[in-house]
Amino acid sequence: MPAGSRSPGPGLPANGQHSPSAGLARLQRTLAAMATAVIGLTVIAIAALFxxxxxxxxxxxxxxxxxxxxxxxxTPGLAIGLLLAIALIVVSVVQRSRAAR
Known part of the structure; x- marks a missing residue:
């Protein structure tokens, strides 16, 4: 690498441009992590109550x-977790439909 130039960073191609599928993949990972965390905390709270x-x-x-x-x-945790899971399914369907084109 020439002096003074920076690497594009993790997850970026050499030209530094984001592809639309990379953004959707990041969104899928984020939604999956959020849904898992919210539903997991809800299960822990229910277990603590029992x-x-x-x-x-x-x-x-x-x-x-x-x-x-x-x-x-x-109560709100399960509802929010369900909405996040639905959003994850929608994003997955959109990504697969774009990939099929």
Whole structure:
């Protein structure tokens, strides 16, 4: 490499131009990671609720602190995770239809 020139960086071709499929692949990875994280946290919150209920934690303890978060998070968490999974499917279909052309 000549002095003063920079490499294009990871994921970029030598000319430094992004291809549309590279952007969709990055979007797919991001959506997959976000959906996995949200659904995983939801499952952990539900498991924590089951464990706390089985351990005999009083109902008043679920009104504040981290247990309140664990009690409220699963409802919107599953909905958000489902929306992210649907968005991932849509992006995958778009990418495959573009690749077929």
């Amino acid at each position: 464990i706390c209920r089985a351990a005999g934690v009083p109902q008043q303890a679920f009104g504040h602190g981290i247990l309140q978060f664990a009690a409220v998070f699963p």
